[in-house]
Amino acid sequence: MTSDHGYPAVRMYIAGEWCQGGTGRTAPIVNPATEEAIGEVPLATTDDLDRALAGAAEGFRAWRDTPVARRTALLHAAADLLTERSAEVGRIMTLEQGKPLAEATGEARRVADTLRWHADDARRAYGRIIPSAPGTLLSVRREPIGPVAAFVPWNFPAGGPMRKISSALCAGCSIIIKASEETPATAAALVGCFVDAGLPAGALNLVFGEPAEVSAHLIASPVTRLIAFTGSVPVGKLLAAAAGEVMKPSLMELGGHAPVIVCADADPARAARRAAQAKFANAGQVCTSPSRFLVHERLVEDFTAEFVKAAEAVVVGDGLAEGTTMGPLANERRLQAVQRLTADAVSRGATVRTGGERLDRAGYFFAPTVLTDVPADADLLHEEPFGPLAPIVPFGDLDEALTTANALPYGLAAYGFTESAATAEHLVRELEAGILSVNHCGGSVSEAPSGGVKESGYGREGGPEALDAYLITKRVSHLLA
Ligand code: NAD
Numbered sequence: 001m002t003s004d005h006g007y008p009a010v011r012m013y014i015a016g017e018w019c020q021g022g023t024g025r026t027a028p029i030v031n032p033a034t035e036e037a038i039g040e041v042p043l044a045t046t047d048d049l050d051r052a053l054a055g056a057a058e059g060f061r062a063w064r065d066t067p068v069a070r071r072t073a074l075l076h077a078a079a080d081l082l083t084e085r086s087a088e089v090g091r092i093m094t095l096e097q098g099k100p101l102a103e104a105t106g107e108a109r110r111v112a113d114t115l116r117w118h119a120d121d122a123r124r125a126y127g128r129i130i131p132s133a134p135g136t137l138l139s140v141r142r143e144p145i146g147p148v149a150a151f152v153p154w155n156f157p158a159g160g161p162m163r164k165i166s167s168a169l170c171a172g173c174s175i176i177i178k179a180s181e182e183t184p185a186t187a188a189a190l191v192g193c194f195v196d197a198g199l200p201a202g203a204l205n206l207v208f209g210e211p212a213e214v215s216a217h218l219i220a221s222p223v224t225r226l227i228a229f230t231g232s233v234p235v236g237k238l239l240a241a242a243a244g245e246v247m248k249p250s251l252m253e254l255g256g257h258a259p260v261i262v263c264a265d266a267d268p269a270r271a272a273r274r275a276a277q278a279k280f281a282n283a284g285q286v287c288t289s290p291s292r293f294l295v296h297e298r299l300v301e302d303f304t305a306e307f308v309k310a311a312e313a314v315v316v317g318d319g320l321a322e323g324t325t326m327g328p329l330a331n332e333r334r335l336q337a338v339q340r341l342t343a344d345a346v347s348r349g350a351t352v353r354t355g356g357e358r359l360d361r362a363g364y365f366f367a368p369t370v371l372t373d374v375p376a377d378a379d380l381l382h383e384e385p386f387g388p389l390a391p392i393v394p395f396g397d398l399d400e401a402l403t404t405a406n407a408l409p410y411g412l413a414a415y416g417f418t419e420s421a422a423t424a425e426h427l428v429r430e431l432e433a434g435i436l437s438v439n440h441c442g443g444s445v446s447e448a449p450s451g452g453v454k455e456s457g458y459g460r461e462g463g464p465e466a467l468d469a470y471l472i473t474k475r476v477s478h479l480l481a
Helices: 046-064 068-084 086-097 101-124 159-171 184-197 211-220 233-245 268-284 300-313 332-347 398-406 421-430 464-470
Strands: 012-014 017-019 026-031 036-042 128-130 136-144 148-151 175-178 204-207 226-230 250-253 258-262 290-296 351-354 369-372 389-395 413-417 435-438 471-479
Touching: 012 046, 012 184, 026 086, 036 086, 046 136, 046 175, 046 204, 046 211, 068 086, 068 101, 068 159, 068 184, 086 101, 086 184, 101 159, 101 464, 148 159, 148 211, 159 175, 159 184, 159 226, 159 464, 175 211, 184 204, 211 233, 226 233, 226 464, 233 250, 258 268, 258 398, 268 290, 268 300, 268 389, 268 413, 290 300, 290 398, 300 351, 300 369, 300 389, 332 369, 332 389, 389 398, 398 421, 413 421, 421 435, 464 471
Parallel strands: 148 175, 148 226, 175 204, 226 250, 258 290, 258 413, 290 389, 369 389, 413 435
Antiparallel strands: 012 017, 012 204, 026 036, 128 136, 136 471, 351 369
């Protein structure tokens, strides 16, 4: 069933059944481009969560014991369904999250590719035989860790859930995923592809609810064996601490505040165009979004002029409208946060070179914004903006810029622009980050790992490293005689 807006009715998927949840409690889903409620998301009760836990325990045994070739074939079938449905998934995503339709549809297609990549990689989760004494077989095996509890946010409504679902299922784990209550229909559409491909009941469960209640219950349960979270640093610390209480491993993909260092020998206009394109993608609501622009003082005016030009060329509007290149912020909290960060910077002496304001219309729209003269103590230079704000700060000495870049507790992404291979290597060695790009702002790809250092978290998603958290290692010594 769909609403007037063409937005589907949202249900949870627990132990092989689509359901509304025990008490019928719901929360509204808002289209951020219009501020209108477009649907309702069901909220799980403790009983619903207990059914999901029991389902995941059973689903784990069924899925783990499914031959790997069959698992791979089924996951490829789910990926094919998602590719077929990508236009519809993209439309739902734009309605509930706001990003332009082309970005949303592209995300749906990309995550189908992520699933295919992991499905194939799972066939190579090899153990090894270790030379030992005659008559003794010493081996190392890698086995699925067990049922996973995963929590994902709203900025990539398909990408967030798929990273966790694909890693868990490919490793042979079952999973209970609590997707964002703000973007639930995209997650449900993804789950629908696995269900229609024939996944055994319980292998994949989708719930929504009060985030703190759901995470407390699922983390404390002895059924779950891995906690996987994507979101903010403060929530990540809470969940990691709760997992630590019961000695459960966790995978933490947290926020960042990515520095971009534009060295004296870089082409400032090219650097500005490439950095601006990454800055305004998904309205800046990306954990790896470039967010502190440290530019050599000789280049700073040319860089700023080109960056302002690129910001003013961004077409802000409803993601469903033709020609839109940046949608609204995904929720009112983000709008208020970017308004607060801008006002704080300006009150401390920053100059708004373009933007700086909410657009005068319904929806959580904020103009692409470039700020200069931002003092070092402005909140914007310390707090992850997670929005379309670009503070540009000049530097004279590269080591000074590196010290500034590394000064924050974050360590997710970092970017450098230089014509010199030696300077590039220096940046790559010195920048404290898990994801580095030189002379562009590279996005994530299925075949390479993403993840942070310092307070940006631990563990990696993507690439062969993605399976590490989802597999345990067993040493087996077998005396044959
Ligand atoms: P938030 O910290 O309230 O929530 C972040 C996510 O965690 C949401 O999906 C939320 O539902 C979930 N969450 C919150 N409390 C939880 C709990 N106790 N148990 C389980 N899940 C819980 O922030 P927000 O307003 O939704 O987003 C703002 C900030 O979050 C941004 O500034 C950014 O730093 C961070 N964020 C990071 C990413 C990322 O990809 N790393 C994605 C989205 C948001």
